[in-house]
Amino acid sequence: MSSTALLTDRYELTMLETAIASGLAEVPATFEVFARSLGGRGFGVVGGTGRLAEALRAFRFDDEIVRWLVDERVIGSPTARYLEHFRFSGSIAAYPDGELYFPGSPILRVDAPFGEGLLIETLILSILNFDTAVATAAARLRLAAGTATLIEMGSRRVHERAAVAAARAAWIAGFDSTSNLAAGQRYGVPTGGTMGHALVLAHPSERAAFEAQAAVIGSSTTALVDTYDIGHGIRQAIEAFGTDLAAIRIDSGNPFVEVRRARTLLDELGATKTRILISGDLDEGLVRRLVAEPVDGFGVGTKVVTGGGVPTAQLVYKLVAVERNGVAEPVAKLSANKETSGGRKAGYRRLRNHRIVEEFSIDPAVTVEPTDDSTLMALEVPVMVEGDILDPESAAQSRQRLADRLPTLGEDLDAILDATEPLFVCHHLGPSLPRSGHGQHDQ
Template sequence: MHTPRPALLTDHYELTMVSAALRDGTADRRCVFEVFSRRLPAGRRYGVVAGTGRLVDLIRGFRFDPADIDFLLRTGVVDALGADWLAGYRFTGDVDGYAEGELFFPGSPILTVSGSFAECVVLETLVLSVLNHDSAVAAAAARMVTAARGRALIEMGSRRAHEEAAVAAARAAYLAGFRFTSNLAAGQRYAVPTAGTAAHAFTLLHDDERAAFASQVATLGKETTLLVDTYDISQGIRSAIEVAGPELRAVRIDSGDLAVIAQQSRQLLDSLGATETKIIVSGDLDEYAIAALAAEPVDMYGAGTAVVTGSGAPTAGLVYKLVEVEGRPVVKRSEQKATIGGRKVAVRRHKPTGTATEEVVVPQGVPDRRANDRLLQRSYVVDGEPVILPTLDESREHLRQCLISIPWEGLKLSAGDPAIPVTVVPA
């Protein structure tokens, strides 16, 4: 089966516009497109920029091969003029934007794509597909990291997502502060640390629970995690310690009233001398369930469905809009979807203590820079060539510092205003 290249991961109408613009002579007009969100998902106080590193790699490989061109011609998506143009497509423009791991708010110009109309508009679907998905996952994951209060999290949602989305979600969750992923492709592609031991099926395979534990320990050693809730949890814990001894690294519980069970399990482990054995809990956890377990003796959380689906907000709500043509601001004026024309520059303002107070966005100009201001945009692609990007670990640390910088109210899980206001300075 033919695997589509990045160029065909797009919408039909992008190529309709390219074909028409080539015919009427507007395809080469110099344009600026911006990516922003008009509002945050309900209940959220900040967004997280994620996926930019993936996007730059995809733009680098954005090409139409002969099979693509043949398909587009046969199906009437493009005419001969459009096909010739697509056959030679190479993005030669610039991409600038907020750092991966940066926080964003309504109106933040998080990505700017500039070049000819045709070469920029054809990237729209790809840009939004990557950023909307990864930013949604990263924002949900960041809220879970905050709720975990320093306890480790493992992303384990691969089976709840499209196979490629699962890899991207694992990367985004790691960016947000998760410690591990269960997804091996994410480990291979992005060096995200992986973890995993056994499922209930492995216990059921054996004649009894003890035999399953003995097999796992014989293979992996005492630094493994035993799943103890296939049958009776208390007996499962007793069997685990009998087999592995009090040096067992961890037990995992995947069902039941986790608050009550965690307390009972800690007491039982301690009574068996396994005072250093950790307790890992999983089972449809989201940020609210994690926060509810804050006072319980839990050492690590496993999150699956909620994190890979954005915990109720599966898209970041980002849009890609034309804001400038040949240096002239252009504005969409519809009542519900108005835009602000002109290429924008943004700074984040901070108190001397480092606490963020405001984001200032200036259309068609340069912000009045003050002490403790931080310029938010950086270059990703210059004249079609990608620049050296931060590593995923550097972006992860950038997000950690950003979350430290916002007022504490901005970290609340309850609904409220954005963590800091965005002020747009009149042009």
């Protein structure tokens, strides 16, 4: 992986300049990632923490990068010297991929010298904001689809590298496979895909295309039957592949009409086990309604890889504590509608009868134990420990986590998916800051 150091907002380096000059760069500080909003939804799903290790390992300022920064007058000599030897020395703890989160959840905490904590803000937020948006949209589609197969096929609708991250996030969130081969190679996500309209169009006839496919792959494939007329296409497919044909795919038309017709026709032709997959501009609402129809699987593209209407998770990265006189002092801004909650935090979730009761954050130095019959779950896991980057868990482990977590939201699926307000808010249990803040010290 090429260096990730310049995947950074310029202001981080400008601030670093000032912090080096004022002596703040080396002062221990704590930064936190959290969301103020879930974008009108009931729950969020963390994505991207499993990609952080690789990105942090590649966060190095080589000679060429430092020279460019100096030439562009982004930094001066003291900062250049600082960056030449830069190696992140702090610790990072985070909610792992596949964990649920709510407004206020301390999704990631960086404990590091102030200057180091500044530098990695943009990279961390880029990774978490994109992957989390996709994981959340995908988890909702998984709930909506019930037991039907879900295929992520949106690679062509997002940036080419984002597509790989999206496929990983969607699989963690419960999709069965992806069309994206790089996600298969890199993260072990199962890949799938059979044919598009080009193959049909290129052959002299639809029948010729199916026969060519049957000769190479046999009947364990999916025939795309809507290039011309769907009924005609289904007949051609069954004649070419036989009644053992694994599946057909319909990518156009009114799916409510077409899947019933297709099921009837397939059954008439004796292809009673041939599955029906549909694709084409599907979203969560359509999937929820279509599960009642004879559909066996959904191919979802745009509406999963672009977050299903919420294309970024709106996570922010804020300084929450800085050491003064040897003590980590909480800090918070008071900007209108953008207040922050100061202090170092770790997240915990309380469950009763396997259902979430509450989520709270508390100083990680405090030991917490359940006081009743509820179960208490510590939510953060280490990503870096004093400069050592830990290997992340596999995508499969993250996928299992979310499969375990989704039922803790409750049994009423409609209520969970229809919620326009967060189902829970993570409360901070800790000393509250004086509302005056530090700004008033000036006067």
